[in-house]
Amino acid sequence: MSDQGSLVGSRADRMRVRAAWMYYVEQMTQNDIATALGVGRVSVVRLLAEARNRSEVRISVAGPLAELTQTERALEKRFGLDTAIVVPAPGSGEDPAPVISAAIGHYLSETVANGMTVGLGWGRTLFESLPFIEARALEDMRVVSLLGGISQAHRFNPAEFAWRFAQIFNGDAFLLTAPAIVDSVETKTALIERCGLSSVLDMAGHLDMVVLSVGGITANATTYRTGYIAEADRLSLKRAGAVGDLLFHFLDADGKLVDHPINARIMSAEVEAINRTPKRIMASGGPDKIDILRASLALVRPTVLITDETSALRLLDAPTS
Numbered sequence: 001m002s003d004q005g006s007l008v009g010s011r012a013d014r015m016r017v018r019a020a021w022m023y024y025v026e027q028m029t030q031n032d033i034a035t036a037l038g039v040g041r042v043s044v045v046r047l048l049a050e051a052r053n054r055s056e057v058r059i060s061v062a063g064p065l066a067e068l069t070q071t072e073r074a075l076e077k078r079f080g081l082d083t084a085i086v087v088p089a090p091g092s093g094e095d096p097a098p099v100i101s102a103a104i105g106h107y108l109s110e111t112v113a114n115g116m117t118v119g120l121g122w123g124r125t126l127f128e129s130l131p132f133i134e135a136r137a138l139e140d141m142r143v144v145s146l147l148g149g150i151s152q153a154h155r156f157n158p159a160e161f162a163w164r165f166a167q168i169f170n171g172d173a174f175l176l177t178a179p180a181i182v183d184s185v186e187t188k189t190a191l192i193e194r195c196g197l198s199s200v201l202d203m204a205g206h207l208d209m210v211v212l213s214v215g216g217i218t219a220n221a222t223t224y225r226t227g228y229i230a231e232a233d234r235l236s237l238k239r240a241g242a243v244g245d246l247l248f249h250f251l252d253a254d255g256k257l258v259d260h261p262i263n264a265r266i267m268s269a270e271v272e273a274i275n276r277t278p279k280r281i282m283a284s285g286g287p288d289k290i291d292i293l294r295a296s297l298a299l300v301r302p303t304v305l306i307t308d309e310t311s312a313l314r315l316l317d318a319p320t321s
Contacts, residue, residue: 011110014085019044020051021069071312075305078316082303089309096285096308097125103306104283105132108211111279112169116208117142119269119277120165121247122150122158123213125284130161133168141171144203146210146274147247148180148267150228174200178267180248181229185264197267204269209279214296215245216288223248233262244292246299247274253291255298271299279303285311294318 015037022028022036023044030048034041051057056066068086075084085107087099104126112118120126120143145162159175166173178191192198215221217238223245224234240260241252248266250258257263274280283306284293293307294315307315 011106015039016047016051016054017056017066017069018072019047020057021066021073023048024057025070026073068309071309071316074316075312079297079305080301081305083305084312085304085306086312087306087308096311097128100283100285100306100308101125101128102132104129104211104281107281107304107306109134111209112138112141114139114141117144117203117206118165118171119144119146119204119207119210119274120158120162121210121212122147122161123215123284126211126213127161129283130164130168133165135168137170141166141169142203143169143171143173144200144207144269145173145175146204146212146269148176148178148182150180150223174203176200176267180267181262182265182267188265188267191267201269201273205273205276207273207277209281210274210277211281211283212246212274212296212300212302213284214282214289214292216286216292217242217244218288221288229262236260237262243295244289246271246292246296249299251292251295251299253295255295274300281306283307287311287314290314 019033022033030041030044034044071086072084075081085103087103090096090099143162143166145158147158149159150157162175163173176197182188215223223229237250237260240258242250242258243253247268249271250260250263252258280300280302281304282302285308
């Protein structure tokens with residue numbers, strides 16, 4: 001039986017089918033395709049020839065990823081993405097997180113490189129990508145956790161995820177050694193200014209790549225299921241208009257911070273720092289994540305989106321503002 005990684009397709013397969021789609025369906029020039037894919041024109045010629053040899057090109061693209069490629073291209077155009085990766089949807093009612101996790105792992109295996117400083121969010125989908133990341137030793141590689149610790153959610157703790165991610169690449173991990181939500185603005189200021197956390201937050205402003213997921217506002221979301229945020233606070237956030245969170249920044253449907261005291265007490269990298277990062281990867285999916293995904297797309301403007309087919313189609317179904 002094939003594993004979940006096989007659902008994603010190899011990077012070469014994806015590149016080949018994307019090139020064929022752009023050339024034969026969108027009628028882009030080979031030079032434009034080379035620019036879009038970040039390869040040389042000679043590579044585009046080779047990809048197109050290989051697609052023809054594999055009988056993936058007739059009148060239209062006939063490869064197994066063609067339908068997903070169409071959805072990916074639509075997402076890229078709608079949300080201004082450099083790259084969209086859409087994995088096949090699981091069966092009806094099944095959780096898409098496992099296949100999204102596999103896609104994240106394979107993408108990061110090919111993307112993380114020597115000398116990078118990588119900022120990491122948290123959540124079950126990101127944590128479960130770890131087994132799909134190819135271990136290799138990199139030089140001068142740093143990992144920065146962008147959120148304080150979650151004491152009740154040991155398995156999905158941001159610090160644990162950042163530490164294990166760094167180990168995979170033999171890199172150094174830099175952690176926000178504080179709770180994700182503190183009791184007051186004064187405590188937050190003291191931790192940053194007097195307890196050495198300013199250096200980690202400064203690193204968050206000079207990242208090469210950031211990897212993020214989003215959290216829904218339903219009671220079964222990881223944050224609330226573990227009891228880290230009380231039910232009364234969850235309901236209060238909903239009344240304030242929150243549709244979910246990105247690094248515990250609670251957002252409304254338009255991608256703006258809601259007017260709620262929790263947003264002033266989070267130990268997290270600032271949105272401005274994330275937006276300055278050249279490569280911004282967002283990975284998430286599922287029916288309870290659509291509103292917060294759309295809000296986060298507006299707020300962070302990621303360069304890469306990794307999601308499942310059903311979630312992608314729901315994102316595309318919404319009218320443009």
